[in-house]
Amino acid sequence: MGFPPISSLSFILFLFHFHSTISSSHFCAPHQSLSLLQFKESFSINSSASWNCHHPKTESWKEGTDCCLWDGVTCDLKTGHVTGLDLACSMLYGTLHSNSTLFSLHHLQKLHLSDNDFNFSHISSRFGQFSNLTLLNLNFSVFAGQVPSEITHLSKLVSLDLSDNDDLSLEPICFNKIVRNLTNLRELDLECVNMSLVAPNSLMNLSSSLSSLSLQYCGLQGKFPGNIFLLPNLESLDLSYNEGLTGSFPSSNLSNVLSDLSLSNTRISVYLENNLISNLKSLEYMFLRNCNIIRSDLTLLGNLTNLTYLDLSNNNFSSQIPSSFGNLVNLSYLDLSNNQLVGPIHSQLNTLSNLRNLYLSNNLFNGTIPSFLFALPSLQSLDLHNNNFIGNISEIQHDSLRFLDLSNNHLLGPIPSSIFKQENLTTLILASNSKLTGEISSSICKLRFLRVLDLSNNSLSGSIPLCLGSNMLLVLHLGMNNLQGTIPLTFSKDNSLEYLNLNGNELEGKIPPSIINCTILEVIDLGNNKIEDTFPSFLERLSELQILVLKSNKLQGFVKGPTAYNSFSKLRIFDISHNNFSGPLPTGYFNSLEAMMASDQNMIYMNATNYSSYAYSIEMTWKGVEIEFTKIRNTIRVLDLSNNNFTGEIPKVMGKLKGLQQLNLSHNSLTGHIQSSLGNLTNLESLDLSSNLLTGRIPTQLGGLTFLAILNLSHNQLEGPIPSGEQFNTFDASSFEGNLGLCGSQVLKKCYGDEAPSLSPSSFDEGDDSTLFGEGFGWKAVIVGYGCGFVFGVAMGYVVFRTKKPAWFLRMVEDKWNLQSKKTKKNVGRYVARRN
Incomplete structure (x- = not known):
């Protein structure tokens, strides 16, 4: 069928209308194009400046083209004025100065600069000139300093987001003006902005139009005003991680539109009872992690059937999972970890077909892991670690799993083959089940996205699949099994391995030199195996290495000095004990152990870079006791060369290692004096020099080591008085036994006059012959005097x-x-x- 005929008049009218539409549209004004181009040129493009970007938006900004067509630029079609600028995630790096041409765009209504790196720029007061702004988003863009009060001039703002700028702070006066002046605000996000000086009651006058308020990690303290919870349009409220925040969450008169509630890590009281639940029927997101929950009846939560996210972790719930949780069919995320939940898991959760993340770790669950958990069709993350589950691991019936942690239970039998078919699996942790048996299937090589593999502390046998040296693992922990054979001979170039732990197996052969291809490796633990080799000096080329444990193998030969610049400069733990090394102590390495020359006050645990939830672990002799450290603090500094065949003297340079907490040189054949320079090791907690051939007196300087809790100088050839006072009064006879020439109260042998020290500690450096006679009176003078005396006699x-x-x-x-x-x-x- 054809179109109806158009009269000449109608056609003319159509052309006139089309021409009018075209003429009413304006191109971007030249001065605006110039301002945008100058703004672009004031920053560099750096891929690390944004979290998850594929290309910078400003690449499309070309001189001589219409700026209204550029990426991220929005114009008014009638006037041609730039009214919107969205440069979120554009890889911009540099300082945003107050004279930036950005501030000449006076008609801006929306400005989005999130996820860039403005290099700790201060937010300019000129932002207050954008009088037409309805949206300002500076989230996660590395701004610093005070939020300027001129922000409060933006009276048309509907959305203000200054979140995730950790060095940004908001003064009480400025915040009070925001509350008073920005009456159109619907969204206010100040997450991680320092508001520690702001009184919570200043929030009482927030606009009734507010629909979203996020103040987590703001350092707020004091009683939170209850009327905030009653704002009629409030849909989302996040006050989490303000640990000094108190008050009560009301159980009645709540907004019936509230869908997102987070009070985690606050002290705000929540009365979990019928009145509250009936007022939260619209709730979709509930985060009450580590919260002050009162009258906790979990059964009531089964009535919140709209819930998609529920986090009740780190509380004191002690019941079973209630059957009413089966009503929460929309749940996508459930975290009940770190409670005291008990009993076997029956069918309470088998209806949750939308569940993607299930965290039940650190509870008291027992029985077998129900097979229906492995049949949930959407499940991506399952964490059941540190419970009392028993039995075999069921086959997984879907291939959606990305994270699986079943560690620290009592599981047994082989690892099911279906685990190695989870093509998207990134984390597999089955450690510390002790009775997991069988071999590590070569099918593991098909898991091309696997980043964390921890099968430690089990009874696995066989060899290590060769592919584990060439895939993209960050963490490889196979320690404390019955693995045999050799370490995979080929570590591929530019791999991502950060943590390698094969301790406590029966591995033989040599340490493969290709390990130097692991350029970001931080931890190597190959202890307690049967490796026969010389000292792997090539490891000194690993510039990020912090922990090296080669203890209890069959290593032998000299430990020669460094061959590279800054060898082992970041090493914090160096343990080559219980081998057959010989020759002098490696003085050259002691000169380059920079990380051991200073203490570290950073109390955080060492963990994988992109998997902060995975903490490094290590087995080590600590103060004479074999201990597995499940977490390793950055502060720890250990040097253990014990139980070898080292000879010669203790080098004076050891006194430089002032960060050391533990030094063990015991069970060697060391001779000479105990260096008084060891008195410089002021952080030392344990010193073991026992079972050597050391002679001379105990330096009094060791008495100044106020943290020293363990001292073992036994079974040497020391003589003279044991220094009294200070720390030495805390040590008993076992610290000095086997030194027949020692005297003092600890060994019940009285010291006589000829055993009294002839010089004060300040007069000479005990144990160091080069300074025994003071400055300017060395060995040549002694020989001359001896010769003259002989002739005279x-x-x-x-x-x-x-x-x-x-x-x-x-x-x-x-x-x-x-x-x-x-x-x-x-x-x-x-x-x-x-x-x-």
């Missing part, structure tokens, strides 16, 4: 012999002897009196 002997005991000579010698004897007795008396 021979001459006098000849005179005595020829003159038949001349009276004048005897009187002189006897007088001198009697005088010296009296002085000695007098000094001994004073010394004993002081000691008593």
